[in-house]
Amino acid sequence: MMQTTNNFSSHVLEQSAVLRALEHSLAMIEFNVTGEVLWVNDIFAKAMGYSKEEMIGLKHRQFCPPHIIEHTSYHMFWKRLREGQVFQEKVQRITKNGSSLWLEATYSPVQDEEGTVVGVVKVATDITKREHTMKQVVEDLKEMSAKLMERAEVGIQHSQSVNASFDHIANETDQNMSLLKGLTEQVESISSIAATINSISSQTQLLALNAAIEAAHAGSYGNGFSVVAAEIRKLATNSKEAIVKVDQYVKAIHAEVEKVSSGTSRAKTTVFTNRDLVKQASEEFIVVGEAARGLDRQAQSLAAII
The missing domain is CATH 3.30.450.20 (PAS domain)
Structure with missing residues (x-):
């Protein structure tokens, strides 16, 4: 074996x-x-x-x-x-x-x-080549963060300027709304006065008619009163016609005021909406700025490591 x-x-x-x-x-x-x-x-x-x-x-x-x-x-x-x-x-x-x-x-x-x-x-x-490459990367990161920061700051400034303009427009819109409200109140007051005058005109016509009837009853003694009653009735009729036209004008003005008021209200809503959008954009630019600062810190940390 x-x-x-x-x-x-x-x-x-x-x-x-x-x-x-x-x-x-x-x-x-x-x-x-x-x-x-x-x-x-x-x-x-x-x-x-x-x-x-x-x-x-x-x-x-x-x-x-x-x-x-x-x-x-x-x-x-x-x-x-x-x-x-x-x-x-x-x-x-x-x-x-x-x-x-x-x-x-x-x-x-x-x-x-x-x-x-x-x-x-x-x-x-x-490792010279690697070192130079890494340093170039760090420099590029720093340059990128600087440009990003610069653009973010410009964006923030522009957003703030636009936002300030929107605030100004919003304030003027509020003032216009107040003026329109006052104008509406004045138009309503004129309409109320016109209604009062119209009522007085109707009563005056009635009084003129009654005066004409009484003058007719007085016969020849009432001729003078008959003439006066006719003139009063004519004046009352003219006043009534004028008041009707005033009322038409007032209603037309009121309608236009309502249109302007409605348009101004919509414009105000749009202004506030755009202002909110600009505010959001400004906040986004702030976030971009913070990201740029973070990128710069990372570049500095990388530079310290290499």
């Missing part, structure tokens, strides 16, 4: 092979504890605009913007590296030609067998 034995073996990658793979895919550089360049690969040197030979012996601070090396945090950064702390962050560096380079970098302290930090290895990825 044959017995089969399975041999399991684990394969561990050689450190030198791993380092070569990293060196060919990532930007790498080595510093001593004072920040002097000991070694750099082609990717890092090319990104910085140097040859590898040019970078050897240069100081780390030579690659940093002035505002970074002048800050106390820069000294604390190297102090912590010498204490063995790893640093990982997005950093800004200056290339040989003076342009900005953005790197996603990891600084790893290298220790000897006794645990003393003897150097620092930096592994980085060039």
